[in-house]
Amino acid sequence: MKSGEKVNVLLHIAGIIGLAVVPLVIENAYYMGIVNLILIYTILCMGLNLILGYTGLLSLGHAAFYGIGGYATAILMTRYGFSFLPSLIISGLLALIFGMLLGIPTRKVRGDYFCLLTIAFGEIFRLVAQAWIPFTGGAMGIVGIPIPKLFAWTIRSETDFYYLGLILVGFTYLSVALLTLSRFGRAFVAIREDELAASVMGINTPAYKILAFSIGSFYAGLAGSYLAVYQTTITPSSFRLDESCLMIIMVIVGGMGSLLAPISGVIIMTLATEAFRSLADYRMLIIGVIMVTVLLFRPQGLFGTAAFKD
C-alpha cells in the first residue's frame, strides 16, 4: 500500500469512528434531530450530485422522487403491513423506475427544456399527492406510520434514527463511489463536459443520461423512505419546489462533481436554516446571501472540482 492510500484508509477509519460516537457527544434530542436532517439531505444531495454535478443535468424535480419514496413507504407500511426493510427497497426502486420514466422522454431535450420538464414533473407529483385523497390522504397526508424495525433492532429514538441514517449514508457513499470511479462515472463527466465528444468516445449518451438520472433518483427514494418512518407522517408540503431548489443550492455551495463536497453544503445550509428559524420570512434571504457569497468567491463551491471554476 502506498503512503497516500494508507492516509486515505486511516482517514476513513477515523471518520467512521468519529461519526459513530456523535450521539455520545450530542445528548440534546433537538440537536440530534438537526444531525438526522443533515443525514437525509446528504443522501438526497449525493444522488442529486450524480445527476447535476457529474452528468450536468439541472433537475429541479428531485423532491418529487424524494416524495415518491416517502409515499411508497407510508402506504406500504400503513395499509399493506409491509415491514421497513422491504418498504425501503421498494421505495428506492420505485423512485428509480419513475426516474427512468421521466428520463426516457427527456433524454434528448436541451438543458433548459430539461430543467422545465423536471419542474413540471415535480409540480405534477405534488398536485397528484394533494388531490388524490383516497390514495395519498390529500393535504393532510398519511399519518401513523409505524415504528420501523430492522431485524431485531427497533428504531425509536433520535439516536436509533441517527444510526439508521448513518447506515444509509454509508451505503450511498460506497455505491456512488463505486459508480463514479468506474467507466460509468467517467462517461457521466464526459457528457457534462461535451456531449458530442462523449458520443464519439463510444458512449451511448441518451442511455447514460437516463442511467444517471434514475440512479440519482433511487437515492432520493431511500431518503424519502427514511423521512416517512422518521417523521411518522408524510404530507405533500415536504416535497415542494423549494425543497428541490434547496437541494440544488446545497450541492452547488458544497461543490458539484466531487464525491464528498456536497456534504459541506448540506451542513452549512441545514445549520443556517435552523439557526435563523426565528427570523421566519427573512430566513430565505439569508440563505440567498450565503449562496451568492460562496459563488462570488468560490464559483466551484467550497470543495468542488476545477470544472466549475469559471
Place this chain on the structure above:
Amino acid sequence: MVLLETRQLLKHFGGIMAVNEISLSIGKGEILGMIGPNGSGKSTFVNLLTGIYTPDKGRTLFKNRDITTLPVHRITEIGIARTFQNLRIFQNISVLTNILIGRHSQIKNSLWDVYLRPLSAWKREKAAREKAMEFLELAHLADRANELAKNLPYGEQRLLEICRALASEPELLLLDEPCAGMNPVEMDTLAEFIQRIKAAGTTVFIIEHNMRFIMSVAERIIVLNMGKKFKEGSPLEIQSDSGVQSIYLGEEEDI
C-alpha cells in the same frame, strides 16, 4: 484490402449540396489525405462517416458491413475513431482521464461488475490505466498524465485528442484538420506521430487544409471541390495538376 468504402454519399442542407455523391475507398493500412478549399464538404464528409450526420443518399461500408445509419457511439465501437477540427478534448479533467474516457468501449465492466464484483472491476480499471499510460507515452505525454487537459500547450492538446481517439483501438482513425493552428515545429511532431500510428497498423484518413503537411504525410490524396470529388492521385500527381492549382489559386501560397 478495402477497409472503408462510401458509395455515392450525398448530403444537402436546404439548397446547399454539401456532399454530392462522393464515392471513395480507404485501403487497410494506408494514409489517405483529403484536401479542398473552405466549404468544399470535407468536414461534412467526416461527419457522415462517423454518424453525426445521416446521409440523404448513398451508403457507407466498413469491412463490408453497412454502417450508414449506425449511431455515433456504435461507429466508435466497431472501430472508427476521430478527432475534431476545433479541438474537443475534455478541458477540465486530467489528461489520463481523457484517455480513459476514450477507452470507454474497451473497458468491459458492466454495472453488475461495478457494484457486485468490485474486485474484478477494479482489476480491469487498473489494466485500463496502464494501457492509457502506454498511449500517453506514445505521444510523450506520460509525465503530464495528472494535469488538467486545458493546462497543456496547444500542440500537446492536439496530440492528446489523437491519443484519446487511439485509446479505443480503432482500425480507422479520422483526423479532421489536425494541424489547424499549429506552428511548423508542432506540425513536424504531428507528422512523425502519424507515421508511428500507421506503423502500429492503424489506417489513417486525414482531412487537411495545409498543403505542405498533407503532401508530406499522405500516400494518396483526394481533392474535393464544391462537395464533389475533383481529383484523386498520389501527392506528386495532385501537386502538379493544373486543375487543383486553379482551385487553390490565391488561397494557398505554398503550392
